[in-house]
Amino acid sequence: GDSVTQMEGPVTLSEEAFLTINCTYTATGYPSLFWYVQYPGEGLQLLLKATKADDKGSNKGFEATYRKETTSFHLEKGSVQVSDSAVYFCALSDLGTGNQFYFGTGTSLTVIP
Amino acid sequence: GAGVSQSPSNKVTEKGKDVELRCDPISGHTALYWYRQSLGQGLEFLIYFQGNSAPDKSGLPSDRFSAERTGGSVSTLTIQRTQQEDSAVYLCASSFGSGSGETQYFGPGTRLLVL
Numbered sequence A: 001g002d003s004v005t006q007m008e009g010p011v012t013l014s015e016e017a018f019l020t021i022n023c024t025y026t027a028t029g030y031p032s033l034f035w036y037v038q039y040p041g042e043g044l045q046l047l048l049k050a051t052k053a054d055d056k057g058s059n060k061g062f063e064a065t066y067r068k069e070t071t072s073f074h075l076e077k078g079s080v081q082v083s084d085s086a087v088y089f090c091a092l093s094d095l096g097t098g099n100q101f102y103f104g105t106g107t108s109l110t111v112i113p
Numbered sequence B: 001g002a003g004v005s006q007s008p009s010n011k012v013t014e015k016g017k018d019v020e021l022r023c024d025p026i027s028g029h030t031a032l033y034w035y036r037q038s039l040g041q042g043l044e045f046l047i048y049f050q051g052n053s054a055p056d057k058s059g060l061p062s063d064r065f066s067a068e069r070t071g072g073s074v075s076t077l078t079i080q081r082t083q084q085e086d087s088a089v090y091l092c093a094s095s096f097g098s099g100s101g102e103t104q105y106f107g108p109g110t111r112l113l114v115l
Helices: none
Strands: A003-006 A011-014 A019-021 A023-026 A032-038 A044-050 A056-059 A062-065 A075-077 A086-093 A101-103 A107-112 B005-007 B010-013 B019-024 B031-037 B043-050 B053-056 B065-069 B075-079 B088-095 B110-114
Touching: A003 A086, A003 A101, A011 A019, A019 A107, A023 A032, A023 A086, A032 A056, A032 A062, A044 A062, A101 B031, A101 B043, B005 B088, B010 B019, B019 B088, B019 B110, B031 B075, B043 B065, B043 B075, B075 B088
Parallel strands: A011 A107, B010 B110
Antiparallel strands: A003 A023, A019 A075, A032 A044, A032 A086, A044 A056, A056 A062, A062 A075, A086 A101, A086 A107, B005 B019, B019 B075, B031 B043, B031 B088, B043 B053, B065 B075, B088 B110
């Protein structure tokens, strides 16, 4: 079945450091890939997505490229800010499962000044 | 332009009691999803509605869990004879359609505590 594996946290970085959160997936079809973010005390919200191989999703300085050959969708940001502190979830949706989302376990990021 | 809303935001109940959780999706969204988020865990899929029908109930953990959706809008998730292991945050999401790539929009969740 479909599944998502993401890097375990927690991750603590200094402001302006480079961020990578690894995410790999298993899917039977041609999934779409997502990163969702959950800020403290708030609900999940979409950060970025990519719907086909080699697509790059980007938002708020974050980027992730859909790599079919390595079944990966790693999240990166060149210079993190304190306001990026949150829990990040990698997810996939597969048309074959009615757009059911499969989520990773989440990676907690804390950015310190 | 309201987002997905859920009620109650918090619910404390005693073991063995029934609870009902409500979800109001974004107007016009035909697909609705329920997930469960336990402490330190990822999101666990429970059930999915397309319109009023539920083609995928595979994630419901037991027959104590049921859900319905009426009028293609509001959905209720019912947990009968609650157990302590049911304690979690229950999240509802909706999307315009159910095609791959459709963004799901999440509500704030209902935090359930079973004593």
